[in-house]
Amino acid sequence: MKPLDVLIVGAGIVGSSVARECALLGWRVGVVTGGTLAGSSTVAGMGHVVVMDDSPAQLALTAYSQSVWRELVPQLPKVTEYEQCGTIWVAADHDEMAEVQARHEVYARGGLETRVLSASDLAAAEPNLRSGLAGGLLVPADGVIYQPAAAAYFLHQAQQHGAEIFPLRATAAAHGVLRLADGTSLAAPRIVLAVGAECELLPAMQIQRRKGHLVISDRYPGFLRHQLVELGYLKSAHKVAEDSVAFNIQPRQTGQLLIGSSRQYGNSDSEIETAIMQRMIDRALDYMPGLRNVSILRAWTGSRAATPDKLPLIGPAKGLADDDTLWLAAGFEGLGITNAPGAARLLVNAMVGRASAIDATPYLPARLNAGAAVAYA
Amino acid sequence: MSPPSTTDVLVVGAGPAGIAAATAAAEHGRKVIVLDDNRKPGGQIWRDSSVIASPARSASGSRKQRAIDRLQRSGATLLSGHTVFSASASGQLETLRELATGSFAERFRFEQLILATGARERFLPFPGWTLPGVFGVGGLQALVRAGYSVAGKRIIVAGTGPLLLAVAAHLSHDGANVVAVIEQAALSSLIPFAASLWRQPSKLLQGAQYRASLSSASYRTAAWVAEAIPATDGRSLSAVRITDGKRTWTEPCDLLACGYHLVPNTELAELIGCTLQRGFVQVDEQQRTSVPNVFCAGEPTGIAGLEAALLQGEIAGRACAGVATASLRSRANKEQAFARGLARAFALRPELRQLPQPGTIVCRCEDVAFANLQHPSGWADIKLQTRCGMGPCQARVCGPAVEFLLGSKPSSVRQPLYPVPLHALTATTEHAPEPFKVEPESIHKVEETA
Ligand SMILES: Cc1cc2nc3c(=O)[nH]c(=O)nc-3n(C[C@H](O)[C@H](O)[C@H](O)COP(=O)(O)OP(=O)(O)OC[C@H]3O[C@@H](n4cnc5c(N)ncnc54)[C@H](O)[C@@H]3O)c2cc1C
Ligand SMILES: Cc1cc2nc3c(=O)[nH]c(=O)nc-3n(C[C@H](O)[C@H](O)[C@H](O)COP(=O)(O)OP(=O)(O)OC[C@H]3O[C@@H](n4cnc5c(N)ncnc54)[C@H](O)[C@@H]3O)c2cc1C
Numbered sequence: 150m151k152p153l154d155v156l157i158v159g160a161g162i163v164g165s166s167v168a169r170e171c172a173l174l175g176w177r178v179g180v181v182t183g184g185t186l187a188g189s190s191t192v193a194g195m196g197h198v199v200v201m202d203d204s205p206a207q208l209a210l211t212a213y214s215q216s217v218w219r220e221l222v223p224q225l226p227k228v229t230e231y232e233q234c235g236t237i238w239v240a241a242d243h244d245e246m247a248e249v250q251a252r253h254e255v256y257a258r259g260g261l262e263t264r265v266l267s268a269s270d271l272a273a274a275e276p277n278l279r280s281g282l283a284g285g286l287l288v289p290a291d292g293v294i295y296q297p298a299a300a301a302y303f304l305h306q307a308q309q310h311g312a313e314i315f316p317l318r319a320t321a322a323a324h325g326v327l328r329l330a331d332g333t334s335l336a337a338p339r340i341v342l343a344v345g346a347e348c349e350l351l352p353a354m355q356i357q358r359r360k361g362h363l364v365i366s367d368r369y370p371g372f373l374r375h376q377l378v379e380l381g382y383l384k385s386a387h388k389v390a391e392d393s394v395a396f397n398i399q400p401r402q403t404g405q406l407l408i409g410s411s412r413q414y415g416n417s418d419s420e421i422e423t424a425i426m427q428r429m430i431d432r433a434l435d436y437m438p439g440l441r442n443v444s445i446l447r448a449w450t451g452s453r454a455a456t457p458d459k460l461p462l463i464g465p466a467k468g469l470a471d472d473d474t475l476w477l478a479a480g481f482e483g484l485g486i487t488n489a490p491g492a493a494r495l496l497v498n499a500m501v502g503r504a505s506a507i508d509a510t511p512y513l514p515a516r517l518n519a520g521a522a523v524a525y526a
Numbered sequence: 527m528s529p530p531s532t533t534d535v536l537v538v539g540a541g542p543a544g545i546a547a548a549t550a551a552a553e554h555g556r557k558v559i560v561l562d563d564n565r566k567p568g569g570q571i572w573r574d575s576s577v578i579a580s581p582a583r584s585a586s587g588s589r590k591q592r593a594i595d596r597l598q599r600s601g602a603t604l605l606s607g608h609t610v611f612s613a614s615a616s617g618q619l620e621t622l623r624e625l626a627t628g629s630f631a632e633r634f635r636f637e638q639l640i641l642a643t644g645a646r647e648r649f650l651p652f653p654g655w656t657l658p659g660v661f662g663v664g665g666l667q668a669l670v671r672a673g674y675s676v677a678g679k680r681i682i683v684a685g686t687g688p689l690l691l692a693v694a695a696h697l698s699h700d701g702a703n704v705v706a707v708i709e710q711a712a713l714s715s716l717i718p719f720a721a722s723l724w725r726q727p728s729k730l731l732q733g734a735q736y737r738a739s740l741s742s743a744s745y746r747t748a749a750w751v752a753e754a755i756p757a758t759d760g761r762s763l764s765a766v767r768i769t770d771g772k773r774t775w776t777e778p779c780d781l782l783a784c785g786y787h788l789v790p791n792t793e794l795a796e797l798i799g800c801t802l803q804r805g806f807v808q809v810d811e812q813q814r815t816s817v818p819n820v821f822c823a824g825e826p827t828g829i830a831g832l833e834a835a836l837l838q839g840e841i842a843g844r845a846c847a848g849v850a851t852a853s854l855r856s857r858a859n860k861e862q863a864f865a866r867g868l869a870r871a872f873a874l875r876p877e878l879r880q881l882p883q884p885g886t887i888v889c890r891c892e893d894v895a896f897a898n899l900q901h902p903s904g905w906a907d908i909k910l911q912t913r914c915g916m917g918p919c920q921a922r923v924c925g926p927a928v929e930f931l932l933g934s935k936p937s938s939v940r941q942p943l944y945p946v947p948l949h950a951l952t953a954t955t956e957h958a959p960e961p962f963k964v965e966p967e968s969i970h971k972v973e974e975t976a
Contacts, residue, residue: 192910228911301911364951367918367945403913421940421941423614426951430948430952431952433948440948442629442947442948442949443947444945444948445945445946445947445948445951446916446918446942447916447920447940449940
């Protein structure tokens with residue numbers, strides 16, 4: 150058997166994307182994954198492919214990744230349900246409207262098209278929003294995907310290019326050797342940890358879990374046209390210590406409504422917590438009173454993998470581990486679905502020494518090591 | 527959500543088990559509330575006044591009446607039309623009630639909980655099972671009780687379990703022409719079971735009565751429905767294809783009632799964290815589950831029928847009141863032995879796994895065909911990749927079928943257990959109904975009269 154060129158631990162949306170890119174290089178790829186997708190963040194997330202401008206580095210990565218998604222769209226199978234529905238950031242009052250204007254300019258500087266919506270534009274675009282809202286910012290290029298199917302598709306493509314799957318947990322990774330739960334080992338000159346929020350293999354990744362709740366409705370085609378997010382979302386997403394909720398609702402291709410979202414730190418169980426779910430729903434009802442009688446089929450939780458600075462870890466583990474074989478693609482917080490295909494390209498380019506379309510420095514894992522502080526925006 | 531109602535003992539399910547449990551607990555001085563999602567008490571078997579075929583019908587009708595009368599005299603409060611959809615914290619659960627003015631969420635707090643949530647039919651997919659004119663066995667019976675006329679219709683009753691004969695007798699009493707009863711179990715596996723009935727004369731008598739009232743129908747064992755064939759009008763069937771594995775033949779009919787025995791409703795028990803054993807809620811001699819102060823009685827602990835449900839209910843009710851239960855135990859154990867015999871006798875034959883064709887729908891909510899389920903890993907991935915089990919029924923229908931076909935078990939149970947309007951999941955009180963109040967339509971509490 151030809152030796153492996155790379156081992157990837159984890160087959161969530163990130164591991165699958167990396168496996169696909171590596172397999173397309175002609176490499177022999179091994180994917181080690183703890184079992185089924187169930188339990189991973191990938192099956193729990195919302196699937197909003199969204200450009201976010203909370204920092205220049207985040208804007209660059211999300212915009213780049215979104216362009217990769219759009220490039221992939223023609224080949225995505227129907228089950229991935231990709232829909233370029235656009236996002237509307239909803240402004241509740243005049244202060245938030247001022248922010249809309251500011252963000253419009255930030256996006257424009259990044260070469261991204263957005264449209265400022267007046268109160269009446271907003272009402273026309275989404276008639277089920279309550280009246281009295283100030284307006285919004287439409288980002289037409291944003292989309293929605295059914296990411297469990299997308300991850301399965303990427304993995305399947307990798308397999309078609311020869312990737313082999315090892316359905317086992319990895320218990321240790323060092324110097325080109327991966328130890329598996331059944332006592333065997335695998336070897337490759339590169340090991341990529343695409344482990345989501347699980348940092349047992351490398352605790353220096355400093356990832357914390359941020360739990361989120363979601364609920365999904367029965368089918369109401371036409372009730373909602375865009376993904377709607379309250380403009381206050383960024384504020385709530387940035388709160389580090391407190392639990393927070395924000396209005397965030399997504400139209401699924403099935404006509405279903407996916408309603409979020411909440412953020413809680415330091416809570417790693419998957420139980421539904423009534424109190425925070427109620428706050429989240431009250432928030433949604435405040436923006437969209439018509440949701441009151443929408444029939445809810447299921448509620449669930451998931452965890453986001455948060456790094457101290459909210460940016461993902463993409464690149465060599467250098468600085469966190471004294472090990473040239475170890476590479477990271479993890480810590481994607483609430484943007485891993487969006488960022489997976491872009492991150493996979495950055496990582497593979499770094500592994501083969503090829504230049505990338507965007508500057509990869511801000512995402513280098515070494516930045517977490519105070520001693521080896523990397524300058525970035 | 528309105529302020530919670532508080533009670534000593536909360537019983538979920540007003541079938542025989544729940545009624546017996548509530549009566550026993552209330553008669554021994556506990557404050558009891560019984561919640562049931564139907565408009566009327568009685569569960570699957572006692573729901574309507576007309577139960578099964580005469581003369582069993584009148585006998586069981588009066589038995590039901592006596593049980594409900596006794597429940598009313600016991601002082602227990604029966605709240606019909608309440609669907610339990612979540613248990614948001616220990617010692618409390620939430621219900622949804624549909625009224626003409628809207629739906630309302632209410633919260634109940636309790637010291638002890640008795641789960642008597644019964645069972646539902648198991649459906650197995652075969653070509654044509656989703657056609658108009660194909661019903662569940664219990665499903666068709668329920669329709670008839672609700673007024674659907676089967677008079678003069680040619681009906682085939684098929685699947686497995688003791689329900690087939692009971693329902694066939696019922697349908698034939700209501701004027702249907704039951705042309706055949708098709709039981710997949712082999713006669714050889716039914717014989718030991720029938721023999722055990724000798725020790726249970728009441729059950730034997732019941733069986734004989736069913737059989738007698740079905741004089742014109744043919745009763746075939748070791749045979750099963752391979753396909754349902756639609757009529758040209760698209761609203762009924764023209765025939766079904768029946769097979770015994772070697773030979774296949776066509777039997778003309780208008781309707782098919784097909785069900786493969788029962789599966790327990792264990793979702794609420796699972797949500798609360800009760801341990802299951804081989805698919806049933808694990809209970810001790812006093813019907814205690816693994817969760818403190820939570821009891822379970824009736825079908826969720828084993829598909830054992832009416833007598834077991836009544837006995838287990840009474841044991842659970844007494845246990846809640848701290849009253850001795852030993853005197854009931856040996857009879858209850860005998861009924862449980864009967865349940866084990868049932869399960870053996872009506873075990874599903876492997877040939878049934880071959881029935882679905884690639885295009886046969888398995889998940890009706892999400893239109894998932896059998897071919898889509900040929901996925902390498904467990905249920906969670908099947909569900910995620912195909913949407914099988916993600917619809918409004920949350921795998922209540924397709925879950926047991928998928929488990930039988932592919933050997934993988936449906937995954938997690940979550941709140942809400944049933945689809946509920948969004949407002950039911952919040953603390954919002956804006957449109958909440960008046961504080962907990964009895965609804966004349968759905969309340970059957972009677973003053974303590976003789
Ligand atoms: C409520 C919620 C909403 C979200 N909404 C969005 C959104 O709208 N848009 C967006 O872009 N993102 C969203 N996200 C974030 C997104 O879901 C995640 O960032 C993304 O799924 C991360 O993918 P991943 O592959 O890194 O991790 P995961 O999907 O968690 O995959 C990691 C895999 O690695 C495996 N693994 C870990 N350790 C080992 C080991 N030692 N051995 C073997 N296998 C191992 C795990 O079993 C798992 O399968 C949301 C997240 C949540 C919780
Ligand atoms: C479709 C069907 C038809 C049947 N027909 C017959 C028949 O004709 N003859 C016969 O001998 N046996 C029949 N049986 C079997 C019979 O139901 C049992 O033998 C016996 O009734 C068991 O009693 P139980 O109290 O355990 O359950 P059940 O009688 O099923 O009572 C359970 C009750 O709890 C309610 N409930 C469940 N979950 C909730 C919830 N979350 N919130 C509120 N209420 C809830 C149910 O609606 C039901 O009213 C049938 C079973 C089924 C499933």
